[in-house]
Amino acid sequence: MLRSAVFIFLALTRCIAAQNDTNLTTSSVQEAFSNAKIVPDVLPSFQPTALLNVTFTDQATGALLSVSPGMNLTMEQTMLEPTFAVTANSSDSLAEQIFVLAIVDPDAPTPQNTSISQFRHMLAGDLHVNASSGGALVNSSAALTDFVNPTPPAGSDPHRYVILLFTQPPTFNVTASTLVNASTPRTNFNLTAFGQAVGLGSPVAGNFFFTGPSDSTGTTSGSGSAPAPTTSDTGSSSSGASAVEKLVPVGGIWTVFMGAIAISYFL
Numbered sequence: 001m002l003r004s005a006v007f008i009f010l011a012l013t014r015c016i017a018a019q020n021d022t023n024l025t026t027s028s029v030q031e032a033f034s035n036a037k038i039v040p041d042v043l044p045s046f047q048p049t050a051l052l053n054v055t056f057t058d059q060a061t062g063a064l065l066s067v068s069p070g071m072n073l074t075m076e077q078t079m080l081e082p083t084f085a086v087t088a089n090s091s092d093s094l095a096e097q098i099f100v101l102a103i104v105d106p107d108a109p110t111p112q113n114t115s116i117s118q119f120r121h122m123l124a125g126d127l128h129v130n131a132s133s134g135g136a137l138v139n140s141s142a143a144l145t146d147f148v149n150p151t152p153p154a155g156s157d158p159h160r161y162v163i164l165l166f167t168q169p170p171t172f173n174v175t176a177s178t179l180v181n182a183s184t185p186r187t188n189f190n191l192t193a194f195g196q197a198v199g200l201g202s203p204v205a206g207n208f209f210f211t212g213p214s215d216s217t218g219t220t221s222g223s224g225s226a227p228a229p230t231t232s233d234t235g236s237s238s239s240g241a242s243a244v245e246k247l248v249p250v251g252g253i254w255t256v257f258m259g260a261i262a263i264s265y266f267l
């Protein structure tokens with residue numbers, strides 16, 4: 001009985017993982033961004049020229065989960081750092097480029113109270129396409145801000161997690177780390193201001209998903225039979241802890257405190 005339930009659950013999960021939105025176009029992504037008000041909340045405008053494929057690995061099942069714009073994902077599904085791939089009609093144009101990737105949450109601590117928004121979940125430069133791996137993005141330097149998983153607070157509506165890919169400006173290596181480094185709080189980030197300061201320009205591709213606190217969202221029909229989310233709290237507080245440690249040297253007590261609260265409980 002249990003075995004067959006597990007089997008059905010795995011079969012369903014595989015089904016979901018195997019799905020791909022082959023009809024996804026840059027204009028449907030653009031439309032999804034507008035419908036979710038990411039334009040104007042995060043970006044003044046958005047005209048993508050490529051598609052950004054973001055793939056999570058479900059920690060519980062090992063199943064791959066590709067994000068289609070606006071998808072609902074659970075905290076468990078988004079626990080691990082995803083992989084990224086970029087595709088466009090002309091792959092030549094992508095092959096030569098270096099990219100910057102950002103993940104921000106404009107809904108922190110809640111969509112109704114955005115007092116610590118944007119929360120920076122990841123910021124990384126020096127990404128380029130691995131030509132022998134279907135547009136997969138690989139990094140050649142450490143991230144300015146390592147990925148930290150979504151942990152929206154109990155009672156919050158689902159947050160939007162927005163993933164954006166930019167062409168890397170030539171001076172990025174020099175300028176970016178003076179503005180965002182391991183000491184920079186993740187809270188109250190302004191991607192537009194950062195982008196203006198380092199010359200990012202408009203994003204070439206983007207994607208987003210929703211994640212709410214543990215019991216509020218989910219797309220997998222198997223979530224009821226999924227293993228208990230035992231790793232949820234430890235996972236987020238351990239990644240939070242390392243991020244907080246990095247805040248300590250430069251940030252003031254308040255910043256550290258806010259960062260600690262934000263990372264451990266609110267996002």
Ligand SMILES: *[C@@H]1O[C@H](CO)[C@@H](O)[C@H](O)[C@H]1NC(C)=O
Nearest residue numbers: 018019020021022023087134
């Ligand atoms: C998407 O799935 C279809 C089958 O449903 C498959 O033929 C196609 O190759 C897949 N496309 C990608 C990009 O994985």
Ligand SMILES: *[C@@H]1O[C@H](CO)[C@@H](O)[C@H](O)[C@H]1NC(C)=O
Nearest residue numbers: 019020021022023024025068
């Ligand atoms: C893709 O588009 C075709 C034709 O418009 C439609 O029949 C099909 O159902 C679409 N597939 C998905 C996965 O939306």
Ligand SMILES: *[C@@H]1O[C@H](CO)[C@@H](O)[C@H](O)[C@H]1NC(C)=O
Nearest residue numbers: 020021022053055064066085
């Ligand atoms: C996205 O990447 C995953 C994992 O590499 C792959 O299975 C999936 O087919 C890709 N989806 C699209 C739309 O390219």
Ligand SMILES: *[C@@H]1O[C@H](CO)[C@@H](O)[C@H](O)[C@H]1NC(C)=O
Nearest residue numbers: 070071072158210216217219
């Ligand atoms: C996501 O969940 C919300 C409820 O929180 C629901 O209204 C919406 O239709 C869901 N979206 C998708 C794409 O399943």
Ligand SMILES: *[C@@H]1O[C@H](CO)[C@@H](O)[C@H](O)[C@H]1NC(C)=O
Nearest residue numbers: 025026049050051087088089
């Ligand atoms: C590729 O070209 C087709 C047809 O012009 C267009 O609909 C589609 O959005 C383009 N895809 C990308 C990723 O630019």
Ligand SMILES: *[C@@H]1O[C@H](CO)[C@@H](O)[C@H](O)[C@H]1NC(C)=O
Nearest residue numbers: 108109110113114115116266
């Ligand atoms: C908004 O969130 C902040 C940070 O969590 C909190 O200090 C503040 O009291 C909240 N404001 C309201 C009106 O709930």
Ligand SMILES: *[C@@H]1O[C@H](CO)[C@@H](O)[C@H](O)[C@H]1NC(C)=O
Nearest residue numbers: 130131132133134136138139
């Ligand atoms: C690029 O992709 C190939 C084929 O998947 C893989 O063997 C190789 O390790 C990848 N390179 C990097 C730097 O990830």
Ligand SMILES: *[C@@H]1O[C@H](CO)[C@@H](O)[C@H](O)[C@H]1NC(C)=O
Nearest residue numbers: 081139140141142143146147
């Ligand atoms: C690429 O990023 C990963 C973490 O996402 C990091 O462990 C690794 O060191 C980075 N690679 C380089 C060459 O810095």
Ligand SMILES: *[C@@H]1O[C@H](CO)[C@@H](O)[C@H](O)[C@H]1NC(C)=O
Nearest residue numbers: 098126140141142168170173
């Ligand atoms: C940026 O600096 C890193 C080392 O810190 C180097 O690996 C990378 O190639 C540089 N990127 C550019 C675009 O110069």
Ligand SMILES: *[C@@H]1O[C@H](CO)[C@@H](O)[C@H](O)[C@H]1NC(C)=O
Nearest residue numbers: 177178179180181183184185
């Ligand atoms: C790190 O970033 C902060 C801004 O958060 C900046 O004040 C500081 O100068 C940066 N550190 C370095 C070494 O550039």
Ligand SMILES: *[C@@H]1O[C@H](CO)[C@@H](O)[C@H](O)[C@H]1NC(C)=O
Nearest residue numbers: 117118190191192193194196
């Ligand atoms: C973010 O920065 C932009 C550009 O400097 C500015 O127009 C906008 O008001 C800022 N947003 C917030 C919430 O401070």
